[in-house]
Amino acid sequence: MRFFRSRLSPPILLLMPAFVIIALVVALPLLFSLYTSFTGYRLVQPASLWQWVGWRNYQRLLTDVDFWWAFGRTLVFLTIALNLELVLGLGIALLIDKLTAGQRIIRTIMMFPMMFSPILVGFQFKYIFNDNVGLVNNAIQSLGWSDVTIPWLVNPVTANLAILMAEVWMSTPIFAILLLAGLMAMPRDPIEAAKVDGCNPWQVFRHITLPYLMPFVYIAMAIRSLDVARAYDMVKIMTNGGPAGRTELLWTLIARTGYQDARMGMANAMSYASILLSVYFTVYFFRKLAAARRTMGGVA
């Protein structure tokens, strides 16, 4: 058993299994993908893995209009979705917090959308917005508002709105539940003090409740920005990036490039560029979170 008598110090020895596993599962694949982003690697031609192209993939990316459209669309999508979910989630949380009876059951019902797979949500909304048999068109026509068949998922603007709607429907509960947790953990005294100090309900919310909730808002934002930035399944199901690439988000584009076009080297280069987006949002929200924690902390 020479291994156990090795000269390595016990801490290193004991941490070795963890290091080995992390290296195999995380570090090596990461390095490998980084390497491939500098090659002309095509999935169908394994030999191309050794075809070193230097910065060519990245140079092409810079001038790739489709990529930058997807990048920008993801950014806009992220911004609108997060803000909409925040506002709606906050509203729902405030309403549920006011409930005196049946709060548990409402809380559970509220979380139903989170329990569905995004793929199923995608299918559901695809059906809802279907131009022939969809619920929306059916409703519009039955109610006699219009007898035009609106091609929701074919028109670029409405298709994006439909995806946004599905996303908001599915994920608003995450904001609601996190903010509700914040509301429920909130001490009552400062609110009462503010009421006595002359605040009307809006001022209480603006000056007391909201500052208390900000750490929770930032946590929710950080988690959700990562989630939304990697949105794939719903778009894939509802529009598959169409019509004509008008609903293409980063990850649908990357998946298409990597697997359909088999240009894995290029796809990896895109991934690394888009990761910057996620890193930026994460760092931004965590900074905000740390600052909010500092100001809210300290008083029991």
Place this chain on the structure above:
Amino acid sequence: MAEVKLQKLVKKYGNVGVVHGIDLTIAHNEFVVLVGPSGCGKSTTLRMIAGLEDISGGTISIGDRVVNDLPPRSRNISMVFQNYALYPHMTVKENLGFSLKIAKQDEATIEKRVAEAAEILGLTPLLARTPGELSGGQRQRVAMGRAIVRHPDVFLFDEPLSNLDAKLRGQMRVEIKKLHQKVKTTIVYVTHDQVEAMTLADRIVIMKDGHIEQVGTPAEVFEQPKNTFVATFIGSPPMNLLDATTATEGGRKVAKLADGVTLALPAAAADKVSDGQAITVGFRAEAFSPVGYGLTGDSEVAAIERTVTLPEPLGTETLLYTELGGKEVQGKMLNPRPVQPGEQLTFNLDLSRLHVFDKASGKSVLV
């Protein structure tokens, strides 16, 4: 003028009554303390005055306005909470100025009033800090400062000192008293601590189970308790209470205790009881002292020889536990000498300071 008037005030949670129709008038600039054991409805009453709890019945008026349905912000009151309830994301200065900012006062006024309040409470060096950087006593002072900057009609204090340690509590008690002398405003103060009540109040309101048991100056409730509850709640140690029956002996009304000791009743009580009536006699530890260590003056005393079961030295005085009428009672020895457990002492009981309560109702026959 800010007189606070409670009329037939009732609070119910569903079918459970918490406050059962209390009447109380608090005069302008008066310092009134609501005191009672937990669950007696004192905090609920205060919160109803503040407007933080709805009223189930009766009326509350502040000044000449009935405020029953006014929200807290329209009542011109300020309140100091047990947990300080400071705004953690604001500095001390912002905490103090918050209510003025909400009231849309101009910057100069806010600046001036905050500086004033900070000066009174010694907070000037702390203005830039946040509540998280303050000690308990400092937070309590900020909470008070926040209350005084508004120049309200009424101050409400909800057990403001119960989160502080004993020493700090003593200091803050003095500061609150001084504050009242400086700012001269009506104060309603809730506490469960009878010492706070005695030291601070112009008048004490003793509550139990949603009823007012007695209202009076500290001296009144101490010396003339209306019933056995007040007698035991106010004063430390609590009043000794012994069951007895009345009889007439040698032309005088006396109380016969369970162990055969007879005590002549004070003249004022004598004609309010009939022979054979079950009564409770009460006396405070100060009225029961070893001969030579306490009682002065020439009031009539009963000399009773007793064995001390436990001496409790407190420095300037020693509490002596012994037995009388089959129950443990406490006497007080002033300027004490060391006493050993088991020592026999002759105690003098000041008969003029006997309290006599009807046993069935618990009510004093004297008041």
